[in-house]
Amino acid sequence: MTLAFNQRIHKALEERKQSDLLRSVIALERGNQAVFQNNGKWFDNFSSNDYLGLAASDELKLCYQQAVSDYGVGSAASPLVTGYSNQHQSLESALTEWLGYDSALFFSSGFAANQAVVFALLQKGDLLLQDKLNHASLMEAGMLCDAEMKRYRHCNQGHLAQLLQADKPMMAVTESVFSMDGDIADLDGFVSLCKQAGALSMIDDAHGIGVIGEQGNGAVGMTSKRADILVVTFGKAFGLNGAAVLCSREMKDYLTQFARHYVYSTAFSAAHAVAITRAVAMIQTQQWRREMLIELGAIYDETLNGTAGFVATKTPIKPWLVGEESDVLALCAALKREQSWTTAIRPPTVPKGSARLRITLSAAHEAKAVQKLAFNLKRHSEGC
The missing domain is CATH 3.90.1150.10 (Aspartate Aminotransferase, domain 1)
Incomplete structure (x- = not known):
């Protein structure tokens, strides 16, 4: 049986090489x-x-260094055990006050946050609608969850409106800024269509937060109405890593119970939370x-x-x-x-x-x- 796997691996790698598609990692x-x-x-x-340019900024480096000295380098547990600290709570307050949501949950990556939300919320008989160019984390979650998934044409509000006419529980997801094309979705139109249809709306703001919107508040600054769920990641404009899901208190309570990526993953450290909190302030003021x-x-x-x-x-x-x-x-x-x-x-x-x-x-x-x-x-x- 081992031979079968070896042959499969070798064939797949050779096909990638022949097609000029082989990926590699380069150490800097x-x-x-x-x-x-x-x-x-x-x-x-x-x-x-x-x-x-926050990743190597002196202000953020010094903040992180002091936080490591004060709180150590790891959380050593999931949030529901002992991994959630006063520093995480302060970060949650900073984010929710800035972006206008009731609550936030933290994840190790945007990939984990996107999949956690989709897997926890959608059930058989539901309909998930996604922009055709959404991130791989969202597409994979849609393919693996129990709901039916349909993709609407990229940034095409008319096509989305047609799909939102279904008579079943619906959730629609778009990115704010699309990572491979650099274009911006019509976020106001997206949220409005979802509200009119009674569908749950979710925006992945990974490449928008910090860059677009008033004072860098991303998708929030581009919409007159809030999406039900906002995912922001800390690995882009924040210069760090990790992610947050911003939502209502009841939604947070639900995800705390059923989002397996949250329940069963080690939290990022208190020192990391302090550094992200400083990055929030830098984004707003600089x-x-x-x-x-x-x-x-x-x-x-x-x-x-x-x-x-x-x-x-x-x-x-x-x-x-x-x-x-x-x-x-x-x-x-x-x-x-x-x-x-x-x-x-x-x-x-x-x-x-x-x-x-x-x-x-x-x-x-x-x-x-x-x-x-x-x-x-x-x-x-x-x-x-």
């Missing part, structure tokens, strides 16, 4: 900063989700970080507008469309030789024929680094 020497060193060479990092993103985005757009591959977005996510897997790998390698670090995104993450570079801007970038990247993209696109 100096951490995920705006500029890092790898194999003795320096690179401008255009592949991270550290949109506001508007200059979002202003810097706007300035850098303007430099990028002005240089590349009209160039083949360029996609205009209002977010720090700047997809550069290439098409074929071999071509995007070649472009990625060429940019690395020029000391700009980008990542090639290929199927199955994106549809066949739409391989791309997922370029991301950070408030920690210098203007000259963005200018250099844009110049080289334009030069390669024009075959110079």
Whole structure:
């Protein structure tokens, strides 16, 4: 039987190699900063989700260091045992006051938070509606849960409205900012349609929180009505890791009983909660970080507008469309030789024929680094 598994594994890996789809992990020497060193060479990092540049900020590092000294490095238990501390409670208060929800639950990742909600809430006979380009965590949860799942055309409110006419318990889910395209959903329209149909609404705000909305409040700043459930992750604009599900008190009580990812996972540490709380304050008060993103985005757009591959977005996510897997790998390698670090995104993450570079801007970038990247993209696109 072992031979059968070995053959299956070998075949799958060979197929990935032959299709230029094999993924690999690269260890970075100096951490995920705006500029890092790898194999003795320096690179401008255009592949991270550290949109506001908090991950390596001195203020957040010093806060975390002091918190580790005060509270240690681990929680050592799940939230329902001894893993939930006064520091977690303070973080919950900061988030709910900022974003206008009654309660919050914390998870180890956005992937865990999304799946916990879907698995805990949906039952056989229910209908789950998802934007076609929702994150893999949501799609997998939809396929594995007991409910029927239907996908509506990307950001197509008309198609969603049609599907919401079903006579059964319904839940609809969208991302605020889509991670591979950098576009923003019509969140006000989404929530309004759900409320009109009596459907539960959920927004995954992973790539919106901290970046869009008033004072960086993400989806909340883009809607006149609150979604029933809001998922925010701390691994992007917050510069850390983990996630929170924001909801009503009764919903929190329900998820505390039935969300297995919450009940059976070790909580992130009290020190981590302190650092996230500081990041919440930094996001609200340090508007200059979002202003810097706007300035850098303007430099990028002005240089590349009209160039083949360029996609205009209002977010720090700047997809550069290439098409074929071999071509995007070649472009990625060429940019690395020029000391700009980008990542090639290929199927199955994106549809066949739409391989791309997922370029991301950070408030920690210098203007000259963005200018250099844009110049080289334009030069390669024009075959110079």
